[in-house]
Amino acid sequence: MIKILYILKKEFLLIIRDIHAITVLFIMPAVFIMIMSLAMRDLFELHGAVSIDVLAVNQDAGKKSEAFLKAMDALRTFRFHLIEKEAAADKVADKIKEQMLARDYKFALIIKENFSAFVEKNGKGKDEKPLELLVNPAVNVQTQLVLKSALDGKLAKLTWDAFIDRMGSLLPLAGIDREKMTAAEESLVEVHYVYKEGRYSKIPSAVQQSVPAWLVFSMFFIVIPISNTFISEREQGTLMRLKSMNVSRFCLIMGKMAPYLLINAIQVIIMIAMGVYIVPLCGGTALTLGDSMGGLILIAASVSFSAISMALLIASAARTTEQATTVGGVLNLIFGALGGIMVPKFVMPGFMQDLANMSPMSWGLEGFLDIFLRNGNVSDVLPKSLYLFIFGVVMLTLTVILLRRRGEI
Amino acid sequence: MIEINHLYKSYDKPVLKDVSLSVRRGSILGLLGPNGAGKTTLISILTGVIRKESGCITVDGLDLDRELKAIQLKCSYVPQALAFYRLLTAFENLEYFGALWGLKGKKLKERMEFCIDIGSMQRFAKKRVDKFSGGMKRRLNLAIGLLNDPEILYLDEPTVGVDTQSRNYILETIRKINRERKTTIIYTSHYMDEIEQVSDDIAIIDEGKIILHGDKQAILTRDDAVNNFGHRTLEKLFLKLTDVRLRDEG
Known part of the structure; x- marks a missing residue:
């Protein structure tokens, strides 16, 4: 002992x-996590509770436009940045366009003067379109559709509620429950994301993808x-x-093995701390950890064991440090590219997802995602841990055979 | 003390061929040989690093095949390479190797102090080894070999690449260890003058065979040890016995 x-x-x-070991084991993954979490934020976060910034001007003097903006905010998909409204309505478009370009907004929304009149179907402009959306041509059509659908949906809901209000006294006579008719709408569509591994109700955010991905990658760089x-x-x-x-x-x-198991454990703690505390400070979302500490320890230990075993085999087989670092580096890059580290597995075509399953990094990454994203527990990560353990045992056995054959142990 | 009988070892080709040799307790045996003669292989077998093919080796009556562990506890091996960690300090290296010898607590501290002292490393014991000069590294390499207070010390070219002062210090240290602690030492070197200086007995190995073995004085008084200037030198005898042709390995 x-x-x-x-x-x-x-x-x-x-x-x-x-310094090289420190760079590869700690600095490289920390930098990757930071860069990828921030750079990929908008791409990933279209799936989650993330904001798309929208410049907005409210020309409407009524209360319905305020209710509309509040309802849009509640979606937590958009963040509206209101600017002062212009006295002259014809100058609104110019001003918002100017601000949009100056402040690099992708969208600008003009809530027209007739908004409340349109919703209540009463007053000047009640039949004219109440919203105008300005879009930067660089924005992809899908993102435009997301915003446009949300605006249409909330406007329709508001109009419907106003209609119910107007019909208020007649509803009881018709036996209709007014409360139910105006209850806050909740989507009746349950969404699941399906890929080769199964189906899940959530897609990782940028930080949820980046932290486990680059953590697993850096753990294998123990080579x-x-x-x-x-x-x-x-x-x-x-x-x-x-x-x-x-x-x-x-x-x-x-x-x-033992020292590097501990070093891998320190990597896990530092990279998770990066995701939870540092990335949010820089504008990204915070990593969520799930509830299973046992599962997290199991998958981290399994990744570590397989990474160290593979590293020992490479170090034993190679004649020089240069050979080992080249072979180890290239193998890690291939396993990483294949295993969903660089490109998330859920965006890969089916046959690539099949190939990804051959990479031990993919087993590790999926295990971490089970814990962080899918609220998985020990039994959920057990199969992946078992694959990693078997992989590690095979690598270690080959190492011992090789070293014994060479008379080095 | 050490008895080697009919030792054979081969890799792609035979390296040791019927080597028989005995080493007296408390003596220093200088083992000479050209490159590729089998010196390091012989020491590697004696220290249990590699296995022999055939033959019999006993150390203090213990059979190498059956009681390797007991033999290894009595011995220490100082390889030709600087076998320690360059990113650690001399102190940390000694602590690490001492712990691997099973030393701990006060005993470990005492042995480390002894080794620091004998390696004359007091001033730089807490400096990283990659900052050391060649001579300081050689002294550390030797000092690590003394951590377990060995009864038998195998030194494989312990003065390669050092300046005259460090070389002299290492040779003095080897003699001191032998004199004061009665350590049996097997010492390989290419430097004839070193072997002449420190050895009690000399063995010359060439092409896997012991071609000369005996008391130093007896060897140096042989007629064929006289050079062109009338001086008796080991080098003259060595070249005569091993031939002057180059022994490039490969």
Whole structure:
């Protein structure tokens, strides 16, 4: 036990004094998480409770336009930035266009003077269109449709409620429950996102995709420090010295595994903390962790075990550090690209999703997503953990066979 | 103390061919040989790093095949390479290897102090090894080998690439360890003068065979050890026995 503690201490000191290892294990994933969480925010967050910024001017003096904006805000998909209304209605379009270009808004909404009259079907302009939407031509059609549908929907609801108000006294006579007719509408459509793994009610936000993805990726990059240490030990005769000291095979292998399991655990804590605390400070959404600490520990430990085992095999098979870092780096990039790290798996075509299932990074990523996104627990991540564990055992067995054949342990 | 009988080892081709050798308790055996003669292979087998093919080795009456662990506890191996961690300090290296020898607490501290002292590393023990000079690294390499207070010390070219002062210090240290602690030392080197300086016995190995083994004085008084200037030198004898042709490995 004391030997393992000194081995742990040695490996830690080697890592914290190795700027390349620190960069690869901690700085690279932290930077990726930050960049990808922010850069991909709008793309991912169309699926979630995220705001699309809309510049707006309210020309209507009535109360219905305020109710309309409140209802739109409640959707939490749009964030309206109101500007002062112009006295002269004909100048509104020019001013909002000017502000839209100056402040780089993709959308601007003009709520016209006749809005309340239109909703109540009473007064000047009650039959004219009450909303005008200005759109930056660079915005894709799908996003335009999202906003336009929401505006149409809320306007229709408001108009319907106003109609019910007008018919108020007649409804009881017809046996219609007025409360039910005006109850806050809730979508009757239940949405599920379906891909090869199954069906889910949520799609990850940018931070929910980025944190586990780059965390898994960086955990597999443990191959760099492991190779550096292991191959240096071999080249510099340290392995030979250890063998002459009758250090057991178990101690040699555990001496490699245990410190890096701990380093992977520190990576998990730091990257999750990045997602929860740092990304929101920079304008992204906060990572949600789910409820299963046991599941999180299980999937993190499984990813770590398989990553370290693979790294040990690469370090054992390679003759030089350059060979190991090249092979390890390329393999990680392939596993990452294939496994949904760089491109989320749910946007891949079917055959690519099948291919993705061959990557251990995909098993790890899906496990983390089960916990963070789908409120999964230990039993949900157990199959992925099992794949990772079997993968790790195979890698470790091959490592031991190789090292024994070469007489290095 | 160490008895080697009919030792064979081969990789792609035979490396050790019927090597028999005995090493007296408390003596220093200088093991000489050209590149690729089998010196490092022989030491690697004696330290349990690699396995022999056939032959018998006993250390203090213990059989190497059956009681390797017990033998390894008595021995220490200082490889030719600088076998430690460059990103650690000398102190941290000694602590790590000492712990792997099973030392702990006061005993570990005492042995570390002894090794720091014997390696004359007091001033730079807490400095990172990658900042050390060649001589300081060699002294640390040797000091690590003394952590377990070995009865038998295997030194594989311990003075390669060091300046004269450090070399002299290392040779003095080796003699001191042998004298004060009665440590049996097997010492390989390409430097004839070193072997002459420190050894009690000399063995010359070439192409996997021991071609000369005996007491240093007896060897140096042989007629064929006289050079062109009338001086008795080991180098003259070595070249005569091993031939002057180059021994490029490959």
